[in-house]
Amino acid sequence: MPTFKITVAYDGTDFVGWQRQANGVSIQGLLEGALADLDQRPVGVTGAGRTDAGVHALGQVAGFSLARRIEAEAVVRALNARLPPDVRVLSAAEAPPAFHARFGARAKTYRYRIWNADVISPFERRYAWHVVGPLDVASMDAAARLLEGRHDFAAFRAAGGTTRTTTRTMAASRLERRDRLIVYEITGDGFLRYMVRAIVGTLVEIGCGRRPVAWMGEVLASRDRARAGPTASPEGLFLVRVDYDANATGSGLRLKVDVPAMSREP
Amino acid sequence: MPTFKITVAYDGTDFVGWQRQANGVSIQGLLEGALADLDQRPVGVTGAGRTDAGVHALGQVAGFSLARRIEAEAVVRALNARLPPDVRVLSAAEAPPAFHARFGARAKTYRYRIWNADVISPFERRYAWHVVGPLDVASMDAAARLLEGRHDFAAFRAAGGTTRTTTRTMAASRLERRDRLIVYEITGDGFLRYMVRAIVGTLVEIGCGRRPVAWMGEVLASRDRARAGPTASPEGLFLVRVDYDANATGSGLRLKVDVPAMSREP
Numbered sequence: 022m023p024t025f026k027i028t029v030a031y032d033g034t035d036f037v038g039w040q041r042q043a044n045g046v047s048i049q050g051l052l053e054g055a056l057a058d059l060d061q062r063p064v065g066v067t068g069a070g071r072t073d074a075g076v077h078a079l080g081q082v083a084g085f086s087l088a089r090r091i092e093a094e095a096v097v098r099a100l101n102a103r104l105p106p107d108v109r110v111l112s113a114a115e116a117p118p119a120f121h122a123r124f125g126a127r128a129k130t131y132r133y134r135i136w137n138a139d140v141i142s143p144f145e146r147r148y149a150w151h152v153v154g155p156l157d158v159a160s161m162d163a164a165a166r167l168l169e170g171r172h173d174f175a176a177f178r179a180a181g182g183t184t185r186t187t188t189r190t191m192a193a194s195r196l197e198r199r200d201r202l203i204v205y206e207i208t209g210d211g212f213l214r215y216m217v218r219a220i221v222g223t224l225v226e227i228g229c230g231r232r233p234v235a236w237m238g239e240v241l242a243s244r245d246r247a248r249a250g251p252t253a254s255p256e257g258l259f260l261v262r263v264d265y266d267a268n269a270t271g272s273g274l275r276l277k278v279d280v281p282a283m284s285r286e287p
Numbered sequence: 288m289p290t291f292k293i294t295v296a297y298d299g300t301d302f303v304g305w306q307r308q309a310n311g312v313s314i315q316g317l318l319e320g321a322l323a324d325l326d327q328r329p330v331g332v333t334g335a336g337r338t339d340a341g342v343h344a345l346g347q348v349a350g351f352s353l354a355r356r357i358e359a360e361a362v363v364r365a366l367n368a369r370l371p372p373d374v375r376v377l378s379a380a381e382a383p384p385a386f387h388a389r390f391g392a393r394a395k396t397y398r399y400r401i402w403n404a405d406v407i408s409p410f411e412r413r414y415a416w417h418v419v420g421p422l423d424v425a426s427m428d429a430a431a432r433l434l435e436g437r438h439d440f441a442a443f444r445a446a447g448g449t450t451r452t453t454t455r456t457m458a459a460s461r462l463e464r465r466d467r468l469i470v471y472e473i474t475g476d477g478f479l480r481y482m483v484r485a486i487v488g489t490l491v492e493i494g495c496g497r498r499p500v501a502w503m504g505e506v507l508a509s510r511d512r513a514r515a516g517p518t519a520s521p522e523g524l525f526l527v528r529v530d531y532d533a534n535a536t537g538s539g540l541r542l543k544v545d546v547p548a549m550s551r552e553p
Contacts, residue, residue, distance in 0.1 A: 144296075
């Protein structure tokens with residue numbers, strides 16, 4: 022009964038999110054359907070992060086066990102043959118039976134893309150939040166860096182969130198401008214639901230000058246969701262990468278995460 | 288009765304092409320509908336190039352005349368407010384009454400994107416042709432350069448094409464690899480229908496080793512469409528830019544073509 026760890030990229034535009042739901046198509050549901058077809062029995066799939074509706078992934082990680090013996094490369098081919106083109110399995114590797122995609126994850130990296138110009142490119146409309154008007158990127162980056170380290174992120178949790186512990190450690194929280202695109206990237210040991218989008222909404226309040234940089238610290242210290250900025254829209258958010266300890270993957274080898282370069286400036 | 292020249296970007300995935308047709312939604316039809324609403328009378332729109340179904344544009348140029356007096360900037364805003372998000376007017380400028388987007392065009396540049404890897408990124412599936420297996424880019428580029436200069440391109444015209452003259456001059460025809468992406472770009476004074484896609488299909492025959500570089504010259508000299516490679520799929524093709532003589536645009540000024548950087552590697 023081999024256990025596999027796979028890396029998955031998806032365009033989240035047309036899905037209800039990672040998690041299986043009664044209504045609508047989910048990435049988890051598609052993978053479980055494809056694996057049930059492959060293994061001729063129901064297969065449960067666990068994902069590292071539950072991306073919400075409209076959120077994308079460059080390198081989501083998932084785990085499952087199969088009854089049949091099959092090579093990892095054949096798993097990639099068999100899944101991609103059964104999945105729609107907006108979901109692609111990038112790689113697969115055998116993992117120890119105890120591998121758990123969610124609990125074993127040591128760090129996750131999210132990226133949020135803002136298109137900051139009067140007119141949004143038609144090629145960016147599914148992959149960036151369109152914010153018109155000048156944004157002070159230096160202030161936004163200064164505010165973003167205030168989140169690095171160990172903090173209680175209760176101010177950025179989903180309204181009505183019931184997570185017991187809201188303290189997380191962020192290894193990096195940085196923002197930069199690349200022409201009309203503003204890119205925020207955050208790496209941490211765990212994220213509350215809507216946390217990245219609430220942070221981005223707060224950063225934009227600072228970037229457009231409605232609030233000073235120090236306001237980020239006040240919001241964080243308040244632990245009050247009502248103090249933070251609005252939740253940024255889902256289309257700008259990407260789950261970039263999930264990191265595991267070396268011994269979490271099979272044979273002590275790190276999985277090669279073959280994330281496609283998303284270059285659209287050819 | 289001011290005449291305007293506009294630059295338009297569109298994601299061609301969901302359209303029947305530039306040109307108005309009885310069945311399906313066209314870019315020309317959308318623009319004419321939006322302008323009729325703005326000008327309260329039927330408005331005809333002429334495009335520089337008739338992109339086919341599924342083909343994209345970063346900088347298509349179109350022209351039209353309005354009955355009402357209106358600032359160029361207001362034209363941009365009014366059109367974008369009436370167009371779907373996959374079609375965006377990037378800029379507008381007043382042009383001389385004699386301006387003709389198609390006949391006045393001095394040069395056009397097309398780009399064709401090939402995704403050359405086992406698995407295509409979900410974010411590239413609408414914007415690149417997926418070709419699996421090794422491609423010899425040096426040979427493809429050598430063959431592409433054989434098309435530079437003045438030639439009869441009858442071998443690359445649409446089957447059943449009725450264009451009387453098939454001789455065109457290509458200022459540049461180059462190809463390069465950027466990681467998993469192969470980008471072909473061609474600039475010329477005019478293009479036959481399906482010409483770029485037939486050239487790309489021929490280049491891929493050479494790239495995968497089925498034909499030598501010199502075959503491109505033989506195909507070109509044959510003037511026979513049956514000799515060339517298959518027509519590459521539309522999703523990889525972009526109309527990048529249309530150039531006019533300086534006096535074709537209003538006040539002797541060149542229109543600022545504000546093409547969005549399509550960077551997706553942030």
